[in-house]
């Protein structure tokens with residue numbers, strides 16, 4: 001089966017077997033000495049061999065939440081091996097790290113200078129090496145996204161956002177997600193759902209993005225339980241990969257409080273909490289918090305997921321978490337009350353907060369955290 005070419009923010013080669021198009025894509029982008037950015041888990045599974053291309057170098061020392069030091073190490077490997085392009089293979093972490101590497105090799109200074117909240121948008125130029133993103137999870141959609149989330153020196157998880165950060169091209173091959181274990185399938189899939197929910201709820205005017213987000217939400221809602229219970233079901237894997245991509249195509253409207261809270265929680269150095277699992281825990285509480293600010297949007301979400309009414313949504317989402325066997329509280333993830341103390345001001349400062357439909361202050365965040373504990 002040949003892939004379909006979808007060009008919206010970037011070119012996406014989508015379909016089972018699309019990975020076979022990588023050699024042609026490399027030559028069309030004049031890449032002859034690619035750096036592969038991946039992680040040690042995928043290296044151990046032999047996933048890089050499935051690319052079937054000659055690599056100039058490999059950088060696989062990427063932690064679950066990519067750090068500035070992993071970006072700097074990747075940039076050093078890139079330069080030391082005279083690379084002329086980057087292939088990112090993996091989930092959100094290797095792809096975001098690769099985005100950071102593509103920035104770092106041409107943009108001097110600490111990464112925090114390029115974060116959106118530090119005026120980075122104006123400093124990021126198109127002068128960057130080409131990057132081909134190949135996701136092996138269906139969740140972040142970062143393969144088509146304008147952002148990279150990186151924990152910078154000092155420990156803050158910051159969003160680096162620019163249209164120049166979008167990968168030059170992506171290959172979305174659902175077959176690459178077949179080996180993903182059920183827990184990770186569920187957690188990454190819930191991340192995709194949270195992107196659709198949050199960007200649709202954002203008050204920014206963009207009906208095109210709204211339509212994409214709602215379509216992605218309903219696909220993910222129907223197919224995530226199947227992908228979790230039947231890992232080799234390619235239709236479900238394909239629908240999830242599409243939903244993940246749709247979530248990220250739409251989130252140019254911005255996200256909201258679910259992400260504002262999960263970003264600083266994900267940066268807690270001693271916990272290593274999964275982004276998608278955090279979002280799943282926060283989602284019912286943030287839906288409840290936002291409900292009165294955007295009743296039309298809540299009705300749209302209820303319609304997309306098949307809930308009888310928007311009042312049922314928080315409970316409906318909690319039950320969904322249970323169906324796909326994900327935690328429904330922070331305590332289940334090992335979080336203790338003391339971990340929450342530093343979170344509210346960081347959540348308010350997060351780049352996702354301004355696009356939440358209801359204005360939140362620190363005490364709101366504290367209440368949501370307590371309720372989610």
Ligand SMILES: [Zn+2]
Nearest residue numbers: 140191195275
């Ligand atoms: Zn997310």
